[in-house]
Amino acid sequence: MGDGLVAVRKNNEILIGAGQIVPFILVTSLFALWGFANDLTNPLVKVFKEVLQISNTQSSFIQVSFYLGYFTMALPAALFVRRHGYKPGIAAGLLLYSLGAFMTYPATVTTNFWFFVAALYVLTFGLAFLETSANPYILSLGPTSTATRRLNLAQAFNPIGSLFGMFVAASFVMSQLTLLEKSAAEKMNMLTADPTLFQSLQAADLAVVRLPYLAVGAVTMLMFLVFVASRLPEPKDESAVVTGLAESIKILARNKQYREGVLAQAFYVGAQISCWTYIIHYGVDVLGLSGTQSQHYNILAMVLFLAARFGCLWLMRIYDPAYLLQFFSSLAAVLVIGAMLFDSMLGLYCLIAVSGCMSLMFPTIYGLSLSAVGSQTQIASAGMVMAIAGGALMPLLQAVLIDTDPFPDLFHTVQFSFVLPLACFSVVAWYASRRIFS
Numbered sequence: 001m002g003d004g005l006v007a008v009r010k011n012n013e014i015l016i017g018a019g020q021i022v023p024f025i026l027v028t029s030l031f032a033l034w035g036f037a038n039d040l041t042n043p044l045v046k047v048f049k050e051v052l053q054i055s056n057t058q059s060s061f062i063q064v065s066f067y068l069g070y071f072t073m074a075l076p077a078a079l080f081v082r083r084h085g086y087k088p089g090i091a092a093g094l095l096l097y098s099l100g101a102f103m104t105y106p107a108t109v110t111t112n113f114w115f116f117v118a119a120l121y122v123l124t125f126g127l128a129f130l131e132t133s134a135n136p137y138i139l140s141l142g143p144t145s146t147a148t149r150r151l152n153l154a155q156a157f158n159p160i161g162s163l164f165g166m167f168v169a170a171s172f173v174m175s176q177l178t179l180l181e182k183s184a185a186e187k188m189n190m191l192t193a194d195p196t197l198f199q200s201l202q203a204a205d206l207a208v209v210r211l212p213y214l215a216v217g218a219v220t221m222l223m224f225l226v227f228v229a230s231r232l233p234e235p236k237d238e239s240a241v242v243t244g245l246a247e248s249i250k251i252l253a254r255n256k257q258y259r260e261g262v263l264a265q266a267f268y269v270g271a272q273i274s275c276w277t278y279i280i281h282y283g284v285d286v287l288g289l290s291g292t293q294s295q296h297y298n299i300l301a302m303v304l305f306l307a308a309r310f311g312c313l314w315l316m317r318i319y320d321p322a323y324l325l326q327f328f329s330s331l332a333a334v335l336v337i338g339a340m341l342f343d344s345m346l347g348l349y350c351l352i353a354v355s356g357c358m359s360l361m362f363p364t365i366y367g368l369s370l371s372a373v374g375s376q377t378q379i380a381s382a383g384m385v386m387a388i389a390g391g392a393l394m395p396l397l398q399a400v401l402i403d404t405d406p407f408p409d410l411f412h413t414v415q416f417s418f419v420l421p422l423a424c425f426s427v428v429a430w431y432a433s434r435r436i437f438s
Contacts, residue, residue, distance in 0.1 A: 015150055017142040023232055024141050028154040030090065030134050033216075033223065034127045035161030036168075037097070039276070039302065040212055041066055041120065043169040043295055045395070046280045050291070051179045051205045052113055053187060056281075060399035063273060064392045065117040069124025070131070071389035077132040078382030079245065086137045087232040093129025094224040100126060101217030108206035111199070119213075126220075128385055135366060136381040140235035148367030149316045155363040156313060159306040166302055168212045170295040177205045180291050248379040257438070258380060261369025264431035265387035268361045270394030271332075271424035275354050276301065277395050278414065281402070282351060285414045286343055297348060301355035308359035321364045326432035332357035333425040340415045340422070347415065354421075361428060368435055394420055 016024050041062060049059040073096075081089035100123025107115035138154045139147045174180060178201050179187060191198045252258055279301060283294025315324055335357065338350035366384050373380040398417045405413040 014143050015146050015153070020141040024138065024154070026227070026230055026232065027090070027134050027137055028157050029223070030130050031154055031158040032161030032164075033097075033220065034130055035158040036165040036216060037101075037123060037127060038066075038165065039162035040165035040169050040173075040216075042273070042276050043166070043174060043280060043291075043298070044209065045277050046284070046291060047174065047177065047180060047205075047209065048113060048116075050182075050187075051177065051202055052111075053191070054113065056399040056402050057396070058113075060277075060396045061117055062120065063277060063395040065121040066124050067269070067273065067389050067391035067393075069121045070128045071386045071392070072121075073125040073128035074132055074382040074385035074388075075379075077129040077385070078378045080129070081133050082378040085234050086133045087227065087230075087234075089129055089133035090227050090232070091224060093126045093133060094220050094227065095126065096129060097123055097126030098217045098220040098224065100124070101213045101220065104210045104213040108203075108210040111203055111206060131385045131388070132378070132381050135363075135384070136370065136377045137235070139367065139370060139377075144371065147371065148321050148364060149313065151363040151367050152309065152313050152316065152360060156306070156309040159302055159309060159359075163299065163302045163306060165212075166295065166299045170292060170299060172212065173208055174295055175292050176208045179205055245379065248376050252373065252376055252380055252383060255372055257372040257435070258369050258383070260431055260434055261365055262383045262387045264428050265362070265365045265369070265384055266390035267394075267424040267427040268329075268358075268365060268390070269388045270390035271421040271428075272358055272362075273391035274394045274398050274418070274421045274424075275336075275351060275358070278398060278402075278417065279348075279351055281414050282339070282348060286412050287345065287348060297352060301352040304352060305355040305359045308356040312360035316360075320436075321360075322368060322432050322435035324360060325364050325368075326429055326436060328357040328360060329425050329428040329432060333422055333429065336418050336422045336425065340411065340418050343412055343415060351418075365428070365431065390424075394424065 045059045045062050048054065048062060049056060052059075077089060077093070080092060100119050100121070103119035103122055104116060107119050134154075135151065138151050142150050182190075187198070190201075276298060279298050280291060280294040283289040283297055284291055289297075312324060312328075332354050335350045335354045339347045339354070341347070342350065369384060370377065370380055398420050401417040401420070402413050407416055410416070
C-alpha cells in the first residue's frame with residue numbers, strides 16, 4: 001500500500017492483491033459472460049418441448065449436452081492451461097464459445113434439434129476453458145486467507161450475466177414464439193390439418209431462438225480480441241509444475257477434503273440447474289401460468305440469487321464460510337420440501353427462495369476444496385469444473401420422473417420431481433458439516 005500499489009482491504013485483510021485490480025476486473029467480466037449462456041439456455045428446455053413436440057426427457061438433452069461439455073473438456077483445458085498459461089486458456093475458451101454460438105445458425109435453419117444440441121455441446125467446451133482458467137486465477141490474486149471471499153466477489157457478477165440472459169429469453173425469445181403458448185390439442189390439430197404451416201411456424205420460432213446466440217457469439221469474439229491485447233500476468237507461485245497428470249490425479253484422489261468437495265459440487269450444480277430449469281414447468285404445469293409469466297418468476301429467483309450473493313459476501317466477513325454453507329444448504333432443503341407440499345403460489349415462492357440459499361454454494365465449495373490442493377491447482381480446478389456435469393445428469397433424471405409420474409395420486413408429477421434437488425442439498429449440507437468438524 002505504501003509503495004503506490006493498489007489493494008482492497010476488508011477487516012484489515014487484503015481481499016485483492018496489490019497491483020492485481022485490473023487483471024481481477026478483466027477476468028471477472030468473464031463470469032457474467034458465461035452466466036448469460038447458462039440462463040439463456042435453461043428456458044429452452046421448455047421451448048424445444050413445445051415448439052418441436054418432443055418429450056420432457058428428449059428436451060432435457062439441451063441441459064445434458066450443455067453440462068456434459070464441461071465434463072468432456074475440463075481436463076484437456078486444465079492441461080492446456082498448465083502448459084501454456086491462463087491467458088491462452090481464456091483465449092481458447094472465448095474462441096470455442098463463439099464457435100458454438102455461431103453453430104446455432106445452421107441448427108435452426110435445418111430445424112434439427114440434435115444439431116442444436118451439438119452446438120451447445122461445443123459452446124460449453126469454451127465455458128469449460130473459461131471456468132478452468134478464471135476460477136483458480138481469481139483465487140491467486142491475493143492472500144490464501146481471503147481466497148474464498150475473493151471468488152465469491154468475482155462470482156457475484158455471474159448472476160448479472162444470468163439475469164440478462166433470462167431477460168433476453170423472456171422478452172426477446174419466449175414472448176415472440178407462436179407455438180409456445182398454444183395447447184397440445186391446438187398444435188396437434190394444426191399439425192394434422194396443415195403440416196406445412198406448422199413447419200413454417202416451427203422454423204420462424206427457431207429463428208427467434210438463434211438471434212441471441214449469434215449476438216453473444218459476436219460479443220465473445222470482441223472479448224477474445226480484448227484479452228489478446230491485454231496484459232494478464234501469470235501467478236508466480238504456479239510457474240512450475242513438478243508432477244505429471246497421473247501423479248496429480250493420485251495426489252488429489254487421496255485428498256479427502258478435495259475429493260468430497262468435487263462430490264458436493266456435482267450435487268450442488270445438479271440441484272441448481274434442476275431448480276432453475278423446472279421452475280417454468282412448475283409455473284405452467286402446477287399453477288397454470290403461461291411460459292412467459294413463469295420465466296418472469298425465474299428472473300425474480302435470479303434477482304434474489306444476485307442480492308443474496310452480495311449479502312453472503314458481507315456475512316463472510318463475520319462467519320466462517322463452512323458454517324454459512326451448512327446453514328443455507330439446510331434451509332434450501334426445507335424450502336424444497338415446501339415447494340413439494342404446497343400446490344399454490346406459496347410453493348412457487350418457496351422454490352424462488354431456494355435461489356437465495358444457493359447464491360454462495362458454488363464459489364464456497366470451490367474455495368474450500370481448492371484451499372487444500374497445494375501445487376495441484378490446475379488439475380484440481382478441472383475436477384471442480386468436471387463436477388458441473390451434475391447439471392447434465394440431474395435435470396435428465398428429473399425429466400424422467402416427470403414423464404413417468406410414479407405417484408400420480410399423492411403428488412403432482414412436477415412437484416414430486418423436486419425430491420432430487422432435495423437429496424442434492426442434503427449432500428451439500430453433509431459436506432459443509434465435514435468441513436466444520438474436520
